[in-house]
Amino acid sequence: MNNTPVLKVQDIHKSFGNVEVLRGVSFEVEKGETKVFIGPSGTGKSTLLKCINQLTIPDRGNVWLNGREIVHSHVKINLYRQQMGMVFQNFFLFDHLTAVRNVEISLIKVKRMNRKEAREKAMEELSRVGMADKANSYPAELSGGQAQRLSIARALAMDPEVMLFDEPTSSLDPELTGEVLDVMRKLARGGMTMVVVTHEMGFARWAANEIFFMDEGVILESGPPAEMFTRPRFERTRRFISRMTELYAEEQSDG
């Protein structure tokens, strides 16, 4: 059992119309690892994440969670999704619910917890992302950084086996990305298994056990951060990383 990866993705293919977005993507994540996907926009990174928890049904390929295959088992898909937390670029918070209700609703509806337990658990998760004092605020009253931390808390409350992050800082003002990345670093340090799509090279370098560079629907190359940042095999990888690192450095010096 020990060497079963938490998440195993094999040969995922997905087309939208004539556009082949994913052309055979495979990777594994062991317990406690953080795997980071980088690459130009429109190369299928977000689609790949959605294929993992079947928000998008892949045309071909398989996904295993803790050794159990999840593709094509639509009946149980909700059980699997509970075990995979997902954080979206645009937060997708529930607008009509306060922060604490955002976190507890899935505990009540999906995990069938009673209200008292759910409230306690929700407050615990809010504290974990530094949002306890905003428990009674509505999403519209939160800053982007607070909203994204809340959406992380909402996903964490389900006690997922793995967390999927889909460009969690891309829609934030530069000065707000730090507070979200801090939460993610804390999670990584705490042993959370994570798959992260991001353009934040600093985070990738710090947190990743392995970085995947995606281009045109395939993983062009992969390796530990030290290798990818210093001696990538492909010119395209090198150019992308250096351009992104420059942007990141600019942001840092601005801040």
Added chain:
Amino acid sequence: MDSLLFIQNNLLSALWEGWGKTLRLIFMSVPFGLIVGIFIATGRVYGNSPLMFICRMYVLFFKGTPLLLLLFMIYFGLPPLGISFTPFTASVLGFILCMGAYSSEYIRGAIQSVKTGQVIAAQALGMTRWQSVFSIVLPQAFCRALPGVGNEIIYLIKYTSLAHIIAYIEVTGAGKIVAARFFRFTETFVVVGIIYLIMVSVATKLLKILEKRLSFPGM
């Protein structure tokens, strides 16, 4: 002076009972009309294609026929087919079907205005499609539909005056009978009008309060 005596001695007591019946019609029709509206609207947005088709036909049919004709069909048209209702049930049924069709249009628009990302997020948390519709989409849609739906409720309050035509003697019907018996049309219909005005004012006030309580920041 004469008018006031008529109102005090003959009219009010006659209208009192009718008013009670009007309220019964309203309290039976509004909640069920809303429920029908919510189901039809949900079916039109989230249903599979046969369900969508049925819901569309429902709205087309009940929006496209006069309410009075609908009441006639239920009360006079169905008994030959072996289905008969009391005047009260026939009226309530007609009002529910009509209100369901109209309010579903407002609710449908509101459902479509809820950002789809929230449904995706709910499903990513393990909610079923219907769980996410009922606990995430509909509460928000209902808040947004309330001003329009409120208008339908106001219309319905006034539409209940049609019930006397199929022999359910509510306040307008009661007024008509008294007016004819005493030949006092002006006083009677002014008073009946005031009764509707009171009901509509109270309903408007209650809807305002409800709207305020259900609204959330960023709505």
